[in-house]
Amino acid sequence: MNIISLSWRYLWSRPLAGALNLLLMTLGLTSITFVLLASHQLERAFERDLAGIDVVVGAKGSPLQLILAGVFHIDVPPGNIPLAEVKALAEHPQVAQLIPLSLGDSFRGFRVVGTTADYVAHYQAKLARGALWAVPMQAVLGAQVAATTGLNIGDRFTGAHGLDGGGDSHEQTPYTVAGVLAPCACVLDRLILTATESVWKVHEDMHGTDTPLDAEDQAALEAERQVTIALIRYKTPLAAVTFPRYVNSGTGMQAAAPAVEITRLLGMVGVGTRVLQGFGVVLLLTAALGVFIALWSAVRERRADLAMLRMLGAPPAKVGALLLCEALWLALLASALGLLGAHGLTAVAGWLLQGEKSLAVDAWQWVPIEAWVPVGAVAVAGLAAALPAWAAYRVDVARLLNVR
Amino acid sequence: MIETFDLAFQHPGGPSLRFPDVSVPQGGTLLLQGPSGSGKSTWLALAAGLLRPSQGEIIVAGQPLHPLGARALDAWRAGAIGLLPQKLYLSEALTVAGNLELAYFAAGLPVDDAAVARTLEALGVADLAHRKPAQLSGGQAQRVALARAVLREPQVILADEPTASLDDAACEAALALLGASASGCGATLVIATHDRRVSEALPQARRLLFSNQMAVIPSPIGHEAL
Numbered sequence: 001m002n003i004i005s006l007s008w009r010y011l012w013s014r015p016l017a018g019a020l021n022l023l024l025m026t027l028g029l030t031s032i033t034f035v036l037l038a039s040h041q042l043e044r045a046f047e048r049d050l051a052g053i054d055v056v057v058g059a060k061g062s063p064l065q066l067i068l069a070g071v072f073h074i075d076v077p078p079g080n081i082p083l084a085e086v087k088a089l090a091e092h093p094q095v096a097q098l099i100p101l102s103l104g105d106s107f108r109g110f111r112v113v114g115t116t117a118d119y120v121a122h123y124q125a126k127l128a129r130g131a132l133w134a135v136p137m138q139a140v141l142g143a144q145v146a147a148t149t150g151l152n153i154g155d156r157f158t159g160a161h162g163l164d165g166g167g168d169s170h171e172q173t174p175y176t177v178a179g180v181l182a183p184c185a186c187v188l189d190r191l192i193l194t195a196t197e198s199v200w201k202v203h204e205d206m207h208g209t210d211t212p213l214d215a216e217d218q219a220a221l222e223a224e225r226q227v228t229i230a231l232i233r234y235k236t237p238l239a240a241v242t243f244p245r246y247v248n249s250g251t252g253m254q255a256a257a258p259a260v261e262i263t264r265l266l267g268m269v270g271v272g273t274r275v276l277q278g279f280g281v282v283l284l285l286t287a288a289l290g291v292f293i294a295l296w297s298a299v300r301e302r303r304a305d306l307a308m309l310r311m312l313g314a315p316p317a318k319v320g321a322l323l324l325c326e327a328l329w330l331a332l333l334a335s336a337l338g339l340l341g342a343h344g345l346t347a348v349a350g351w352l353l354q355g356e357k358s359l360a361v362d363a364w365q366w367v368p369i370e371a372w373v374p375v376g377a378v379a380v381a382g383l384a385a386a387l388p389a390w391a392a393y394r395v396d397v398a399r400l401l402n403v404r
Numbered sequence: 405m406i407e408t409f410d411l412a413f414q415h416p417g418g419p420s421l422r423f424p425d426v427s428v429p430q431g432g433t434l435l436l437q438g439p440s441g442s443g444k445s446t447w448l449a450l451a452a453g454l455l456r457p458s459q460g461e462i463i464v465a466g467q468p469l470h471p472l473g474a475r476a477l478d479a480w481r482a483g484a485i486g487l488l489p490q491k492l493y494l495s496e497a498l499t500v501a502g503n504l505e506l507a508y509f510a511a512g513l514p515v516d517d518a519a520v521a522r523t524l525e526a527l528g529v530a531d532l533a534h535r536k537p538a539q540l541s542g543g544q545a546q547r548v549a550l551a552r553a554v555l556r557e558p559q560v561i562l563a564d565e566p567t568a569s570l571d572d573a574a575c576e577a578a579l580a581l582l583g584a585s586a587s588g589c590g591a592t593l594v595i596a597t598h599d600r601r602v603s604e605a606l607p608q609a610r611r612l613l614f615s616n617q618m619a620v621i622p623s624p625i626g627h628e629a630l
Contacts, residue, residue: 001508001515002509006509009497009498305497308495311489312487314482315475397454398454398455401445
């Protein structure tokens with residue numbers, strides 16, 4: 001019998017009260033940890049998908065919309081931009097790499113993105129099976145797309161017009177699955193990739209030209225060709241100063257710096273995060289109050305037990321430490337359950353986001369800041385237990401001996 | 405052995421109690437007699453080192469208590485004193501055996517399972533070792549509390565009203581048990597009681613008579629006996 005096992009037995013000597021306090025404290029810790037995890041995951045998802053993209057060029061409109069549509073694929077793009085101008089940008093001396101993206105169609109809610117092999121290489125995605133597209137109308141599926149739709153190599157599917165499904169289907173121009181990507185925990189997981197030409201082909205065919213085009217028509221068609229967004233990596237960081245200004249004032253397009261826009265977005269989301277965090281703190285304080293009340297009544301109820309310990313020769317410090325130890329048990333148990341609960345909640349949130357084909361969330365990743373959860377819990381429980389422990393320290397033994 | 409010299413205790417903001425000198429040899433028996441509220445429990449608390457006298461000296465089990473600091477007093481009490489309070493203070497959070505183990509926990513010693521089993525056996529409650537105190541009868545609970553008091557073979561056993569609310573047969577049995585337990589470890593036995601049956605059952609014991617007037621009357625026989 002030592003102070004650790006004895007305080008454990010005392011904690012559960014009144015199971016209902018013990019469980020209630022544990023529940024209260026666990027709820028407080030769960031909500032705080034969940035907010036920490038969620039904001040970390042959000043930032044990580046942004047960072048991962050943004051890596052190496054210095055600027056995004058697209059049609060004029062909201063810069064944040066451009067970033068959300070072009071990098072994260074969670075918003076509709078503001079419009080299209082002429083291919084010729086994009087080609088000119090690619091030749092710009094400050095541009096190291098330009099990846100064009102053509103949006104417009106989707107398959108069962110997953111976006112079909114016309115692009116180049118550079119896009120796959122940019123996220124260092126690997127093929128799980130099959131190969132990249134070699135000719136137009138071949139498609140490569142992201143891991144989540146393949147898992148959800150059940151499509152496999154050689155299968156054919158037709159895209160629907162529009163980004164959220166439900167549009168006209170392009171029956172005449174089906175895609176053939178050429179490959180499936182391994183999960184990369186990035187935006188590619190929920191995209192269907194194909195050659196830029198495929199998207200043009202689908203939409204040019206849609207405009208019903210049954211007769212073969214002559215050279216003049218073909219040239220006119222090519223001059224009208226568009227892409228939706230260009231992801232650009234600079235040659236030098238200095239370009240960040242001049243390049244966006246050049247695009248915004250010198251062309252009909254818009255350049256948006258992801259870093260700036262995401263900071264702005266997180267600033268907006270941050271209000272919500274802070275509200276949630278505040279809510280967690282209130283829960284935790286309630287829990288601390290619960291622990292305090294529980295231990296205080298434990299001291300009152302157990303005054304006899306504590307006095308008896310003193311009669312048996314236990315020094316006052318030992319009696320006080322017994323109560324502190326009980327609070328520590330509560331804190332450690334609640335920390336473990338709270339961390340588990342928060343990761344579980346994150347997993348549920350990740351599952352819901354995946355259902356909405358939104359950001360990828362890795363629920364079971366542990367974040368260094370979580371180490372502060374048990375530290376905080378112990379501090380709160382210790383603080384709550386301090387007064388009861390002091391009362392236990394001071395328990396008047398002689399009084400309990402019927403001394404008047 | 406217990407000796408007091410000029411012992412007095414001042415209740416904070418209350419009356420002052422003066423106790424006559426008394427001397428009991430090691431292994432002897434002392435009865436503190438008087439109505440409830442006359443200071444018997446205060447005397448017990450002084451002897452256990454739970455209260456400090458405002459005046460005078462008390463030597464218990466050969467140890468003068470006044471030079472001991474708080475920690476030393478606690479450590480001394482853990483080894484030298486077996487206390488059987490009127491309210492038994494058995495912890496409901498623990499089993500009977502667990503309650504005995506508390507004595508080791510309080511003293512900061514490893515649990516001696518063999519001693520626990522032996523003592524429960526000696527007091528005839530070995531089969532109750534895994535029960536909770538709430539499942540015991542009054543007599544059984546007292547035996548368990550006595551087992552805890554004598555577990556570490558103290559030099560002095562202090563019992564507060566051990567026969568209150570017991571019928572004659574149970575009273576006799578309780579006193580026999582106390583006597584046997586005390587002589588088993590050679591302990592000095594001090595019993596605070598207002599029960600005449602105790603006085604009658606222990607004719608050779610030394611006595612201190614307490615009165616309700618807060619003044620202590622030294623018993624004439626107290627100094628003649630033995």
